[in-house]
Amino acid sequence: MHEVKTESTLSSAWSGGGSPFAMGSKKLGMWLFIVSDTLTFSALLVTYSYSRLTNPDWPRPFPIHPAIIFSTTMTVVLLASSLTMVMAVMAAQRNDRKKAVLWILATMVGGLLFTGLHLTEWFNMITKEHFTITGNPDGTPLFGAVFFGITGLHMTHVMIGVIYLGIVAVGYGRGKFSAEDVEVNGLYWHFVDLVWMFVFPLIYLMSVKY
Amino acid sequence: MDTHAHAEGSHAGASVGTNLAVWVGLVAITGLEVFLAYMELQPTVMLTVLVVLSVVKAGMIMSYFMHLKYEKFSLVLWLVPAMIFCICMMFIFFFPEAFRLLQMRPH
Numbered sequence: 001m002h003e004v005k006t007e008s009t010l011s012s013a014w015s016g017g018g019s020p021f022a023m024g025s026k027k028l029g030m031w032l033f034i035v036s037d038t039l040t041f042s043a044l045l046v047t048y049s050y051s052r053l054t055n056p057d058w059p060r061p062f063p064i065h066p067a068i069i070f071s072t073t074m075t076v077v078l079l080a081s082s083l084t085m086v087m088a089v090m091a092a093q094r095n096d097r098k099k100a101v102l103w104i105l106a107t108m109v110g111g112l113l114f115t116g117l118h119l120t121e122w123f124n125m126i127t128k129e130h131f132t133i134t135g136n137p138d139g140t141p142l143f144g145a146v147f148f149g150i151t152g153l154h155m156t157h158v159m160i161g162v163i164y165l166g167i168v169a170v171g172y173g174r175g176k177f178s179a180e181d182v183e184v185n186g187l188y189w190h191f192v193d194l195v196w197m198f199v200f201p202l203i204y205l206m207s208v209k210y
Numbered sequence: 211m212d213t214h215a216h217a218e219g220s221h222a223g224a225s226v227g228t229n230l231a232v233w234v235g236l237v238a239i240t241g242l243e244v245f246l247a248y249m250e251l252q253p254t255v256m257l258t259v260l261v262v263l264s265v266v267k268a269g270m271i272m273s274y275f276m277h278l279k280y281e282k283f284s285l286v287l288w289l290v291p292a293m294i295f296c297i298c299m300m301f302i303f304f305f306p307e308a309f310r311l312l313q314m315r316p317h
Contacts, residue, residue: 021285031285035293046300050308052251072244076237083233086275090226121288183277191276197267200240202261205247 030184034191037157041195044153045202048146052206060209061129061137065123071204074117075196078158081110082193085186092182094136097173100182107189111162122148134141147203154199157192164188212280223277232274 002146021028052058062068088103125131131147168185171177224232243263246256267286273279 022282023285023289030287036292039296042297043300046297046304049257050305053257054308060250068244068247072240075240079233079236079240082271082275083229086229087226087258093223095216190271193243193275194271196269197236197240197271198261198264201243201264202257205243205260206246206253206256210250 003066004101018133022136024180026184027180027187030187034187036189037191040052041150041153041198044146044150045198048150048202050201051140051142051146055140055142057139058207059136059140059143060135060207061125061131061138061143062207064207068208069135070117070121071200074114075200077114077117078108078193080195081107081114082190084110085189089179089183089186092172092179097175097181101169102201104165104172104182104185108162108165108169111165115155115158115162118151120160122151127183143207150199150203154192154195157195161189161192223280224274232270236267236270237288239263 019025062071066197073128084103084106088107091097091103093098126181130137133144136144162186168177168181172182223229243260246259251259
């Protein structure tokens with residue numbers, strides 16, 4: 001790993017040197033945010049898991065075709081946007097600003113596509129299948145609360161992430177932000193992807209209509 | 211942005227090939243999860259298998275995409291066990307109490 005002889009590396013990490021984890025404060029702050037947000041989503045998903053297992057009349061509104069195919073496409077889109085974010089961070093570390101901005105824009109397209117697909121799915125569920133946050137025709141009304149609650153909180157994270165990406169793309173393109181800012185932005189985006197890796201199987205694949 | 215934090219903030223991560231391989235792995239595990247959905251497993255079995263696969267995917271994303279594998283190990287020791295501990299506490303306290311209350315429910 002690239003070592004820079006600074007105050008942090010010259011003094012012992014365990015004696016509370018300038019930067020015990022050899023990273024800037026923004027990145028460390030983002031890691032702390034990610035840990036706290038992980039616990040928020042964990043609490044929601046644990047509550048969901050309990051509700052899912054203990055309710056025999058849990059609705060199964062997702063047939064393999066088209067609902068699961070559709071949500072799998074959303075998952076692949078989000079995963080692809082994570083890969084473009086990795087490319088953006090790598091370009092920023094090479095100080096290739098033009099390519100980094102292009103990769104960030106590609107990530108934003110992925111995020112917007114995901115949000116568009118998700119809103120389409122919500123629209124169809126609400127208008128055609130009559131699923132709302134307080135009730136549905138297929139079973140326990142709890143389903144609407146957990147489905148719209150968890151996926152809605154995740155979609156909010158995606159939309160905030162797209163705005164964050166836009167701000168970083170402009171700032172980094174103009175030379176106001178550094179490669180570290182792009183990397184911190186990347187941490188947030190990968191976290192949004194990581195949360196979906198739990199939401200997709202637990203919410204969608206646990207409620208498949210056969 | 212000072213140069214001190216900039217130098218510290220930039221870590222050499224995995225190569226493009228490695229990241230691509232991780233991405234293909236993530237898509238493949240997602241495919242496996244969708245395949246399992248066809249098999250009509252018991253909800254408890256299905257939930258357990260899906261959580262295990264999701265934890266594997268989360269580990270891949272954190273290690274490679276989020277560069278945790280390339281950070282100082284003390285950071286991993288600081289963040290990950292605390293997070294796992296909190297999540298385990300949710301399971302340890304929440305589930306037994308919740309199932310106990312469920313059994314006490316009037317039928």
